[in-house]
Amino acid sequence: MYLSPDQLRRCTVAVDLGASRTRVHLKGAGLVVDEPSIVAVNVMSGALIAVGTPAERMSGRTPSHIRVVRPVSHGTVVDIVMAQRMLRAMVGEKTVRSWRLNPRLRTAVCVPHEADPLAQRAAIETLTGVGARRVLLVDTLIAAGVGCGLPVEEPEATLIVLCGAAATQVAVLSMGSIVAAAKVPVGGETIEQAIIQHLRNHHELVLPSQSVRTLRLDVATGGLNSPQGTVVHGRDVATGLGRKVQIDPAEVREVMAAPLTSLVDAIRSVLHRCPPDLVADLADSGVTLAGGSALLPGLDEQLRQATRMPVQIAEDPSTAAVNGLAALIEGRVKPLNLDAMAL
Ligand SMILES: Nc1ncnc2c1ncn2[C@@H]1O[C@H](COP(=O)(O)OP(=O)(O)OP(=O)(O)O)[C@@H](O)[C@H]1O
Numbered sequence: 101m102y103l104s105p106d107q108l109r110r111c112t113v114a115v116d117l118g119a120s121r122t123r124v125h126l127k128g129a130g131l132v133v134d135e136p137s138i139v140a141v142n143v144m145s146g147a148l149i150a151v152g153t154p155a156e157r158m159s160g161r162t163p164s165h166i167r168v169v170r171p172v173s174h175g176t177v178v179d180i181v182m183a184q185r186m187l188r189a190m191v192g193e194k195t196v197r198s199w200r201l202n203p204r205l206r207t208a209v210c211v212p213h214e215a216d217p218l219a220q221r222a223a224i225e226t227l228t229g230v231g232a233r234r235v236l237l238v239d240t241l242i243a244a245g246v247g248c249g250l251p252v253e254e255p256e257a258t259l260i261v262l263c264g265a266a267a268t269q270v271a272v273l274s275m276g277s278i279v280a281a282a283k284v285p286v287g288g289e290t291i292e293q294a295i296i297q298h299l300r301n302h303h304e305l306v307l308p309s310q311s312v313r314t315l316r317l318d319v320a321t322g323g324l325n326s327p328q329g330t331v332v333h334g335r336d337v338a339t340g341l342g343r344k345v346q347i348d349p350a351e352v353r354e355v356m357a358a359p360l361t362s363l364v365d366a367i368r369s370v371l372h373r374c375p376p377d378l379v380a381d382l383a384d385s386g387v388t389l390a391g392g393s394a395l396l397p398g399l400d401e402q403l404r405q406a407t408r409m410p411v412q413i414a415e416d417p418s419t420a421a422v423n424g425l426a427a428l429i430e431g432r433v434k435p436l437n438l439d440a441m442a443l
Pocket residue numbers: 117118119120121122173174175176263264265266267287288289317320390391392393394395396397417418
């Protein structure tokens with residue numbers, strides 16, 4: 101079904117419930133929430149202990165009565181009650197109360213391309229639970245395309261690669277629609293898992309989840325470029341005791357590069373399914389990378405070499421989807437009829 105620009109402009113709130121981060125944009129106020137999608141709860145009393153960044157810091161360090169929960173997985177709400185409590189805490193009770201008092205509150209929310217009816221229902225229930233009277237679902241790929249400043253409403257093709265936490269979506273967009281799309285289970289989190297597995301197999305070290313992020317970002321910023329590499333602390337697989345290991349940056353880069361080949365295959369398969377006229381359009385505009393994992397070191401260069409197309413990273417890749425949704429609800433883009441759903 102098509103969603104008209106007027107329907108979107110009647111929305112007051114734009115939400116991107118990501119596996120890694122939750123982002124909320126309020127019309128007129130801007131981005132009011134950009135926090136990790138994590139909640140820490142006391143399993144005995146059911147009380148919320150922390151939400152967002154403080155809850156993320158607790159991950160892997162909590163006593164048995166505190167559980168760290170991620171209510172969103174692969175861009176889909178998997179724990180509706182927890183997602184509602186997380187949103188309420190992030191936005192603030194005062195704002196949620198004002199939402200509840202507004203009988204016409206409309207909210208636009210991004211959902212992954214081809215999200216199944218259960219995933220759509222979960223997004224809707226989460227938002228109605230925090231006060232939305234009507235929820236409009238917008239395909240994340242379209243929202244991200246708009247957020248990257250791509251001319252998605254024009255009859256020429258644009259190619260977007262949205263690199264999230266657990267998955268990457270690839271799509272060719274034209275005239276406000278998705279011409280062809282593919283999804284691969286590769287993202288920042290899967291790469292972190294690959295690094296953890298590598299260290300376990302080759303160094304017999306169990307790396308804490310928080311250290312793997314630092315290690316990955318060190319590689320990203322060139323902080324590991326000293327000849328000695330970097331020292332990481334973890335737990336010895338056999339003895340269970342604390343141990344440190346010196347890691348070669350080239351080794352980490354190799355592990356990170358492996359899952360990215362499936363991304364190149366996804367781009368090729370999307371291009372194969374597009375009419376040649378649209379593929380010809382892409383010779384100049386090339387590939388636009390969005391999503392937090394677009395900042396993975398060397399990803400743009402690897403894609404440039406593999407596809408022989410120009411590759412650019414969006415100006416603000418992490419917030420592309422919520423910014424695009426915000427531009428749609430604020431009417432900052434040319435009117436376009438979107439492939440989306442209103443429920
Ligand atoms: N500077 C950076 N370098 C490398 N990776 C990064 C950087 N910043 C964020 N990331 C990674 O980007 C991912 C989060 O991206 P994003 O915020 O787009 O995800 P999300 O929208 O929450 O997830 P999804 O789209 O999968 O539901 C995380 O895995 C994070 O580690």
